[in-house]
Amino acid sequence: MARFGSLALTLVTFVMVVGDAAAGGGGAVAPGPPDVNTISCLSGSVCRSDDTVVRGQELIVRGRNLVSVKRVVFTGARGAGDDATAAVDRTSERSAVAVVPADAQTGPVVLQGSSKSPLARVERVKVRPAPKVKPLDISPGSSFYFGGRRKATFEFTVDRPADVLVELVDVDNQATVGTWDVAARPGVARRIRWNGKVRGGAAGTGRYSFRLAAPASASAKAVPEATTAFFFADHLFPIRGPHDLGQTPTNNFGGGGTRTHYGQDMFAKCGAKLAAARGGEVQFAGYHSAAGNYVVIDGAGTGHDYVYMHLLETPLVKTGDRVFTGQKIGEVGETGRASGCHLHFEMWSAPGWYEGGRAFDPLPALRIWDRNS
Ligand SMILES: [Zn+2]
Structure with missing residues (x-):
């Protein structure tokens, strides 16, 4: 895999050198204005048709010259009052990705750069409601141990197809120590199991909680952290009964x-x-x-x-x-x-x-x- 990657890199470098030579050393050529082919759900399992997106889920703009796109504005049906703006998370020459705002409405969509002047426009993008995520099992109040038989779990269902982003939070410092991106379908409960590992090994002893990071909707509030918090420790005291720690x-x-x-x-x-x-x-x-x-x-x-x-x-x-x-x-x-x-x-x-x-x-x-x- 590594070998393949470095081969690809070499090819890219080669093409760039040839490109410069062809341009006659005249310097960088300014890119043209964005040219949009489609706006759709990033995940094909969330919605399949072009020019349809879902609130709280990622959208992808496909086309050309998209690097300069900074905002996606859902202008809705009526004036500026129902406009909803999404900041673009990442772009490439041929794509831009953003999360559809919770109040986005069906209607024309405008792409903006660093200024608010429109760079491109799509006549009609259909906006569908956010999926509802219902937590089923959040292991509240339980204790878990690294390498233990029982794992901390978070189980949920959805009422329509959704990419569900779940975060694991260290309750004491509110740091996100783990994330799961789960493609979920209605009627099938999905379960996340945490084995106690974080980047760098076993997680520290303390209180943790699962949190719904997406879809961004009212359902996120249905999982208050305090009630989902559980205790995790990297070791268990070996004597399971009354004991001392030594007498002399x-x-x-x-x-x-x-x-x-x-x-x-x-x-x-x-x-x-x-x-x-x-x-x-x-x-x-x-x-x-x-x-x-x-x-x-x-x-x-x-x-x-x-x-x-x-x-x-x-x-x-x-x-x-x-x-x-x-x-x-x-x-x-x-x-x-x-x-x-x-x-x-x-x-x-x-x-x-x-x-x-x-x-x-x-x-x-x-x-x-x-x-x-
Ligand atoms: Zn001894």
């Missing part, structure tokens, strides 16, 4: 200086459920005289290994298994060299546990996960 300095990473101790000891009732703090691939699951029943998971997307020791029984997962964040891997116990039921938990940097990585203090991370889950 000897429970800490480094053993309070009195011994070699690569993890954090956290006490809980024997039999308390143990879940994977981060899903991934099980690297080891077995028994060792000191570790007792233990599990090592290569955490998906982290490079880190997560180690769980002294499990009550044989682990519920096997070497090579894929596990979800939050999946039960066993129960708190005191097998191996342990006194009192507790989880000995380790974290190792890449490439991992006894593979060249280094153990590091997991307590700062554990405190955060404990607060959030």
